[in-house]
Amino acid sequence: MLLASCASCVLAAALVASTPAAAQSARPAGSGAARPAGALAPAAAPGAEAASATNAQGGTSADGTDNADAPTSAFDARQKALDQRTEENNYRYGVAEHDCYSKFFVNYCLNKARDSMRSVQADIRKEQLALDGEQRTQRARERDEKAALKRAQDEANAPQRAAEDARNAQAYEDKQRQHQLDQAQRAAEAPQRSANEQAYQEKQRQHALDQAKRGVSPSQAAANQQAYDQKQADFQRKLDEARAQGAQKAQERVQKQQSFEKKQADAAQHKADVQARQKQAAEKAEQKRQDALKQQQIEEQQKQQQQQQ
Structure with a gap:
């Protein structure tokens, strides 16, 4: 034993x-005397607990203010x-x-x-x-x-x-038509290009004959041809650079236009979202008010029934 x-x-x-x-310090602050070893800790008041639960569920604090994360x-x-x-x-x-x-x-x-x-x-x-x-x-x-x-x-x-898909489809169709037009144009220009090539070869042969008549040596003619080709290459390079710069500037203008349109669309979408959220908030507030009125009516009916009994 x-x-x-x-x-x-x-x-x-x-x-x-x-x-x-926390459990050991559960005694009231204003008691003034320690609880005996065998005494049980006082339970929380039912009314206070119910009031706390009601305030918590309703999203309001003790002074009636709304809590965002209630x-x-x-x-x-x-x-x-x-x-x-x-x-x-x-x-x-x-x-x-x-x-x-x-x-x-x-x-x-x-x-x-x-x-x-x-x-x-x-x-x-x-x-x-x-x-x-x-x-x-x-x-x-x-x-x-x-x-x-x-x-x-x-x-x-x-x-x-839907508008974006329609624009993309229209752009694709435009590119396809432009590609067909380019192919048709190249096919139509093929005979002219062949004639130009033949004329160039004929000019080259005539130039070689003229050089021979003037007594220009083949080495000098090759040097002259090389200098001429270099000038043509430099001109073509400058022409390509100018075209590339023009294409880049055109692309930048297109990008700026697209950026402006996107900003306009984002602003319109933001406005629509804000209006939708405001509408939902108003509907929720109205529903909450209706629920509160219904609850108040039910409580009043219960009180009247209790008073009649």
């Missing part, structure tokens, strides 16, 4: 030492309160179990303390399940709102996408 008492004392001391500081902060506060109640329940059970070993009917006292602990634990479990259900409902509501907003954005962007 002595060994059992010592073991129980060691167990109770371990439970008391492992109790969180659902999340309310769930966190309620979860913290449940965790604290669980710790206090475990602490009270540890203290009661320790006190039972100093009484005559030990088993009766232990069973009673265990039943009390389990009753409180069942209440906490019930509230925990309700809180988890509300959190799941809130997350589902947020997912639905995000999906609705995404659908609204897609519907608002549908005309712009």
Whole structure:
């Protein structure tokens, strides 16, 4: 019996030492006297807890102001309160179990303390399940709102996408027609190019004959031809550079025009998004007001029924 008492004392001391500081300091600040070792910690007032839950769910603080993150902060506060109640329940059970070993009917006292602990634990479990259900409902509501907003954005962007697809299709058709025109033009210019090539070869042969008549040596004629070719290459290079610069400037103008059109489209889309969000916010506010009026009417009807009874 002595060994059992010592073991129980060691167990109770371990439970008391492992109790969180928040549970140990649960006594009222204005009590002025320490609570006895065997006394249970006072539970939170039901009215205060209900008022706190109501303020948290409604998104309003104690002074009636709206909170932006009311659902999340309310769930966190309620979860913290449940965790604290669980710790206090475990602490009270540890203290009661320790006190039972100093009484005559030990088993009766232990069973009673265990039943009390389990009753409180069942209440906490019930509230925990309700809180988890509300959190799941809130997350589902947020997912639905995000999906609705995404659908609204897609519907608002549908005309712009259709216009963009139409412009791309029209541009592709224009390029195809231009390519066919270029091919037809090259085919029509083929005989002229052949005639020009023959005329050039004839000029080259006539130039060689003239050089021979003037007594120009082949080496000198090759040097002259090389200098002429170099001048032609330099002229062609400058001509290509000028064309490249012109094409680059034309491309820059097109890019600037596209950037301007994109900015205009983004501004119009932003305006549409803002109007859609404002409309949704107004609808939500109206729905909230209607729900509040319905709840107020239900409460008034319940009060009238209670007064009639």
